[in-house]
Amino acid sequence: METLIGKNILVAGATGGIGSKLIKLLAGSGANLFITARNKEKLQQVAKENNIPVEKIAALDMADPAAVNQLKEKYFQQFPSVDILINAAGIGIIKQTDLLTEDDFMQSLQTNLFAPFLLVKAFLPSMKEVKKGLIINIPGVLGKVPMAGAAAYSASKYGLVGMMQSIREEVKRTDIRITNLFLGGVDSPFWDTIDLKVQREKMVQSQEAAKAIWFLCQQPASGVVSEMVLQPFNHQVI
Numbered sequence: 065m066e067t068l069i070g071k072n073i074l075v076a077g078a079t080g081g082i083g084s085k086l087i088k089l090l091a092g093s094g095a096n097l098f099i100t101a102r103n104k105e106k107l108q109q110v111a112k113e114n115n116i117p118v119e120k121i122a123a124l125d126m127a128d129p130a131a132v133n134q135l136k137e138k139y140f141q142q143f144p145s146v147d148i149l150i151n152a153a154g155i156g157i158i159k160q161t162d163l164l165t166e167d168d169f170m171q172s173l174q175t176n177l178f179a180p181f182l183l184v185k186a187f188l189p190s191m192k193e194v195k196k197g198l199i200i201n202i203p204g205v206l207g208k209v210p211m212a213g214a215a216a217y218s219a220s221k222y223g224l225v226g227m228m229q230s231i232r233e234e235v236k237r238t239d240i241r242i243t244n245l246f247l248g249g250v251d252s253p254f255w256d257t258i259d260l261k262v263q264r265e266k267m268v269q270s271q272e273a274a275k276a277i278w279f280l281c282q283q284p285a286s287g288v289v290s291e292m293v294l295q296p297f298n299h300q301v302i
């Protein structure tokens with residue numbers, strides 16, 4: 065395992081069920097963290113709990129190109145490079161297609177596909193300069209396997225997988241590593257607004273999902289974990 069001491073890590077979605085647990089693990093491992101999410105109060109709370117100074121946090125809508133440009137500026141005022149970029153932000157709109165609104169569909173694409181594109185566009189050039197780095201996204205299993213009601217969500221997550229696999233080809237002559245984490249149901253606030261019969265107590269605990277990302281961050285640079293799949297046994301009520 066590679067040490068995280070002194071590693072410069074940017075985490076998007078740092079206030080989420082998975083993200084907030086991940087920040088604790090990374091902060092406890094001696095990484096230099098810069099964290100972002102949309103809600104300022106929640107972000108300040110996570111920063112306070114983990115002794116992250118205010119100049120290393122940025123509350124913004126990641127689907128806004130101007131805001132991501134500001135994030136880039138603010139980040140590079142604090143750190144000269146980015147060793148690891150983790151995108152733990154996202155939204156889940158799960159509805160039968162006839163109930164999906166145009167706004168639901170576009171919001172899914174904006175948050176789960178366009179925002180990760182903006183992040184990569186902002187931070188990949190710095191990794192390319194030094195020819196190394198690690199980018200972790202969480203497409204989830206619905207970025208690999210279809211499910212009824214997931215037309216918008218899966219469209220965004222399959223898109224994310226395709227985009228990252230294409231970028232992997234683009235950087236294959238460098239030591240820039242790209243990891244896609246395919247999580248099954250994780251008990252987090254993600255499910256609060258989803259109208260689906262699930263057994264949250266049988267899902268993967270958000271702490272365990274965070275540990276999987278923490279593990280991925282510590283993989284030696286001589287190899288790459290291109291994909292990891294972590295699923296609960298079964299949380300759907302049949």
Ligand SMILES: NC(=O)c1ccc[n+]([C@@H]2O[C@H](COP(=O)([O-])OP(=O)(O)OC[C@H]3O[C@@H](n4cnc5c(N)ncnc54)[C@H](OP(=O)(O)O)[C@@H]3O)[C@@H](O)[C@H]2O)c1
Pocket residue numbers: 076077078079080081082083100101102103104106124125126127151152153154155156175179202203204205246247248249250251252253254255
């Ligand atoms: N939970 C699951 O079962 C599961 C399974 C597979 C994959 N995943 C994926 O794992 C990731 C994390 O999920 P989670 O369970 O931790 O969800 P969560 O608890 O709902 O957290 C989502 C995070 O994304 C941030 N976010 C959402 N929209 C944003 C935007 N436009 N700009 C900036 N930040 C935004 C939220 O920040 P604010 O609260 O400030 O908006 C929050 O920090 C997501 O990509 C999700 O698709 C989750």
